[in-house]
Each structure stands twice: as C-alpha cells, then as structure tokens.
Amino acid sequence: xxxxxxxxxxxxxxxxxxxxxxxxxxxxxxxxxxxxxxxxxxxxxxxxxxxxxxxxxxxxxxxxxxxxxxxxxxxxxxxxxxxxxxxxxxxxxxxxxxxxxxxxxxxxxxxxxxxxxxxxxxxxxxxxxxxxxxxxxxxxxxxxxxxxxxxxxxxxxxxxxxxxxxxxxxxxxxxxxxxxxxxxxxxxxxxxxxxxxxxxxxxxxxxxxxxxxxxxxxxxxxxxxxxxxxxxxxxxxxxx
Amino acid sequence: xxxxxxxxxxxxxxxxxxxxxxxxxxxxxxxxxxxxxxxxxxxxxxxxxxxxxxxxxxxxxxxxxxxxxxxxxxxxxxxxxxxxxxxxxxxxxxxxxxxxxxxxxxxxxxxxxxxxxxxxxxxxxxxxxxxxxxxxxxxxxxxxxxxxxxxxxxxxxxxxxxxxxxxxxxxxxxxxxxxxxxxxxxxxxxxxxxxxxxxxxxxxxxxxxxxxxxxxxxxxxxxxxxxxxxxxxxxxxxxxxxx
Numbered sequence: 001x002x003x004x005x006x007x008x009x010x011x012x013x014x015x016x017x018x019x020x021x022x023x024x025x026x027x028x029x030x031x032x033x034x035x036x037x038x039x040x041x042x043x044x045x046x047x048x049x050x051x052x053x054x055x056x057x058x059x060x061x062x063x064x065x066x067x068x069x070x071x072x073x074x075x076x077x078x079x080x081x082x083x084x085x086x087x088x089x090x091x092x093x094x095x096x097x098x099x100x101x102x103x104x105x106x107x108x109x110x111x112x113x114x115x116x117x118x119x120x121x122x123x124x125x126x127x128x129x130x131x132x133x134x135x136x137x138x139x140x141x142x143x144x145x146x147x148x149x150x151x152x153x154x155x156x157x158x159x160x161x162x163x164x165x166x167x168x169x170x171x172x173x174x175x176x177x178x179x180x181x182x183x184x185x186x187x188x189x190x191x192x193x194x195x196x197x198x199x200x201x202x203x204x205x206x207x208x209x210x211x212x213x214x215x216x217x218x219x220x221x222x223x224x225x226x227x228x229x230x231x232x233x234x235x236x237x238x239x240x
Numbered sequence: 241x242x243x244x245x246x247x248x249x250x251x252x253x254x255x256x257x258x259x260x261x262x263x264x265x266x267x268x269x270x271x272x273x274x275x276x277x278x279x280x281x282x283x284x285x286x287x288x289x290x291x292x293x294x295x296x297x298x299x300x301x302x303x304x305x306x307x308x309x310x311x312x313x314x315x316x317x318x319x320x321x322x323x324x325x326x327x328x329x330x331x332x333x334x335x336x337x338x339x340x341x342x343x344x345x346x347x348x349x350x351x352x353x354x355x356x357x358x359x360x361x362x363x364x365x366x367x368x369x370x371x372x373x374x375x376x377x378x379x380x381x382x383x384x385x386x387x388x389x390x391x392x393x394x395x396x397x398x399x400x401x402x403x404x405x406x407x408x409x410x411x412x413x414x415x416x417x418x419x420x421x422x423x424x425x426x427x428x429x430x431x432x433x434x435x436x437x438x439x440x441x442x443x444x445x446x447x448x449x450x451x452x453x454x455x456x457x458x459x460x461x462x463x464x465x466x467x468x469x470x471x472x473x474x475x476x477x478x479x480x481x482x483x
Contacts, residue, residue, distance in 0.1 A: 051393055051396040052397065065429075068429060069428075069429070072428070072429070175333045175392065178396055179331070179332060182366075182368060182369075182370060185369060185370030186370035187370075188370065188429050188432035188436070189370045189371050189436040189446060190371070190436060192436025192438075192472070193436035193439055193440050194436070195433070195436070196436065196437040196440040196441055197440050224371065225371045228371035228439070229371050229445075229446065
C-alpha cells in the first residue's frame with residue numbers, strides 16, 4: 001500500500017521539479033511506480049497528448065514491452081481514450097464485461113492477466129492533457145479514498161509537468177508535451193542501441209540503462225541521448 | 241477526423257498546393273522552399289527558413305520562403321549565434337516574441353543584425369525524432385508578439401512535415417509513397433528501437449540508421465513497422481552495403 005513515506009517521496013519529487021535538473025521522464029516514472037503501490041499487483045501507465053492530439057505512453061510502473069503496448073493500444077480505444085475525450089475518470093471498469101465497449105483493448109488486457117481498469121484525467125484548466133491508467137488483477141471495486149488519491153496523483157503529475165523549466169521560458173504546454181514525447185523516443189532508441197551492443201533483450205537494455213542512471217544519479221533522458229549520439233562519453237554503459 | 245488530424249491533413253494539403261517557382265531548385269530543396277512559403281502564409285509570418293545539421297554537426301541553411309529569410313538564416317552561421325543554433329543544442333523550441341526586450345542579451349550580435357533587416361520576433365522549432373536532431377524550422381515576424389497556442393501547434397506540425405520530407409528524400413524514395421506526416425513521429429515503439437539497433441549494427445549515426453531502415457522498407461515494399469519488428473526480434477539484419 002502507498003505509505004506516508006512513499007507519498008512524501010512523491011511530494012518531494014514535485015518540489016524538486018522547481019530546480020534546474022528536473023527530468024520529466026524520471027519524474028513521471030516515479031509517479032507511476034508509486035501509484036502502482038496503491039493496488040497490489042497492479043500496473044500503472046501515464047499517457048500524454050502530442051501536438052496531433054494522439055495519446056502516447058510516457059512512463060509505466062513496469063516497463064515490459066507487452067505492458068507498454070497494452071497501454072499504447074489505448075491511444076485509439078480504451079478507458080484512457082474515453083477519459084481523454086470526456087474529461088471524466090473511468091473507474092471500476094470490469095475488463096471481462098468490456099468486450100463490447102472496447103473490443104480491441106479489453107480482451108488483450110484480460111489475456112495479460114488483468115481484470116479491472118481505471119483511468120484518471122490529467123486536467124489543466126478544463127483541458128485534458130493525458131491520463132493516469134491503472135490495471136488491477138481482480139474485478140473488485142476501488143475504494144472511494146483510493147480513487148481520490150489516484151486522481152490526486154494524476155493532478156500531481158500535471159503540476160510536475162507545468163513546473164518544467166521551459167514553461168517558465170515561455171513555451172506553451174504543447175511544446176512541453178512534444179518534448180516529453182521526444183525524450184521518450186530517445187529512450188527507445190537507446191534501448192535498441194544497448195540491446196544490440198550487449199546482445200541482450202530490449203527489456204534488459206532498459207533495466208541496464210535505468211540501473212546505470214540510478215547508480216550515478218543521472219537523468220534518464222540525458223543518458224539515453226548520450227548512448228545514441230555520443231556513446232564514447234559513457235564507456236561504462238556502451239563498452240562491449 | 242479529430243480537429244488535430246484535420247489540421248495536420250489540412251496543412252499537408254496547403255503545402256502540397258503551394259505553387260512552385262521557376263527559381264526553386266529541383267527535388268527536396270524545391271519542396272522545402274514551397275513548404276516555407278506555405279508556412280509563412282499559414283503562420284501569418286513574414287518569413288520562414290529551414291536549416292539542417294549535417295552528421296558532423298555543421299549547420300547549413302537549406303530552404304527559405306524568400307531571399308531575406310535565406311539571409312537571416314545564414315546570419316546565424318556567420319555570427320555563430322541565434323535561435324536556430326540554440327534549438328540544435330537544446331532540442332527545445334526557442335521562442336522570442338520581442339527581439340528588443342528578449343534577444344539583445346541572448347544574441348548580442350545576431351539581434352541587431354536581423355533587426356536591421358526588419359525582423360522583430362523569431363520562433364525556432366526543432367526537427368527531431370528522439371535523439372536524432374535533423375534541423376530547425378525558423379519563423380520570422382516583422383512585428384513583436386507571440387504566435388499563440390494554435391499557431392505554435394501548426395508550426396510544430398509543419399516542422400514535422402518538413403522533417404518527414406527530408407528523411408523521405410534522403411531515403412531516395414519516390415515522393416508520395418508515405419502516407420502521413422505522422423508516419424515518422426508516431427510510429428510504434430519498435431521503429432525507434434530498430435533505429436538504435438541498426439545504428440550499432442552498421443556503425444552509423446542515428447539519422448543514417450533512420451534513413452537505412454526506411455530505404456530497406458521501400459526497396460522491399462514492406463511497411464516500416466514490419467521491418468522494425470523483424471529487426472527488433474533479430475529476424476532481420478540490415479546489410480552493410482550502401483544500396
């Protein structure tokens with residue numbers, strides 16, 4: 001369960017967004033990983049809209065490829081898409097009953113071992129810029145207070161996004177979201193490069209990248225860019 | 241179609257409908273000149289230019305809506321400073337709605353030089369795919385003031401279209417064989433992973449890897465996503481020849 005300490009970590013991370021070395025991807029990863037502690041055996045994803053109003057997965061509590069794909073399917077259909085369109089949270093959707101509602105998405109989610117899904121909008125002054133998405137292992141209903149905390153975490157993610165320094169440089173939110181998407185792409189490119197370099201799987205490559213960043217207190221996006229554009233600068237990671 | 245899809249398709253249409261001129265160079269540069277001219281109208285700007293970064297990091301002016309914009313683009317490289325160069329460095333858009341207020345301290349040489357040519361506001365947008373930075377789309381205005389949300393969004397989409405045209409051209413494909421501007425940006429995750437794999441496999445930079453993947457897909461008449469999937473699952477290894 002989400003302890004007071006973990007919740008405090010989330011708030012500290014939000015406060016950290018006020019300082020210079022804030023990395024939006026790292027921050028969103030932290031939000032999703034702490035959010036997943038609210039419901040045991042759940043998976044949490046965070047999606048944001050790009051300049052063409054498409055939802056894109058930015059971070060997930062579990063970065064396994066199949067899960068990322070499951071989150072991403074919702075760009076076209078699913079609770080995140082509904083939440084994005086209506087601006088309302090989608091709570092306690094029973095995946096086994098949702099075959100008609102989301103014929104492309106629901107069966108895949110059930111196959112992946114989930115029974116319930118919830119989506120909370122990231123809202124900014126009446127506009128929806130993304131969604132926080134939770135898959136649960138059973139079809140039980142979310143407790144009211146848990147649902148409220150989930151919406152609060154979605155709001156916290158929005159605050160963190162807004163604090164990103166560039167907003168203060170005068171960029172519009174659209175550019176920010178596009179930047180976050182671009183950072184995510186750089187991470188995917190780095191995954192491929194590392195997988196090829198060390199002859200490991202894509203998922204293992206991401207673990208390698210993330211572990212390296214944690215050990216050296218470096219930003220995920222920055223290291224990903226270095227792997228792709230200047231591998232000689234991080235021999236520890238790129239030497240094979 | 242959603243409003244946004246509508247606007248990307250609409251912008252594509254407007255770029256395609258922009259007439260060519262006798263002095264447009266052939267192939268991609270001519271197309272990018274036309275894109276700049278269409279962009280200037282759409283964005284209510286007094287000039288638009290495109291500069292690209294070559295693989296050795298040297299910037300070069302590639303296209304512009306008019307001779308003055310071409311000059312202004314070049315100025316940045318001669319002076320070694322300017323919004324486009326900042327974009328290449330940071331990968332972030334650089335928005336300067338008032339050069340007098342905001343540009344003088346930032347670009348002490350560039351600002352008076354472009355103001356002399358009548359420019360009062362500059363907005364530069366990156367053309368990039370993840371860690372692959374290809375260039376920038378620069379928008380010039382002779383009056384101060386921001387672009388506004390909708391116009392900035394359109395500029396982002398136009399930068400995307402320009403990037404797509406560039407990559408397509410460098411992949412030596414027939415124009416019009418790729419479906420949408422979103423094809424380059426919004427491909428599934430595997431396409432970006434495949435770019436990373438090919439980069440290491442062939443020992444080339446990320447932009448070259450992007451180009452090689454696309455070229456392979458077209459040469460074999462396969463969807464890029466399928467080729468990417470085969471690369472990621474190790475079923476396909478691109479050859480080290482230059483074809």
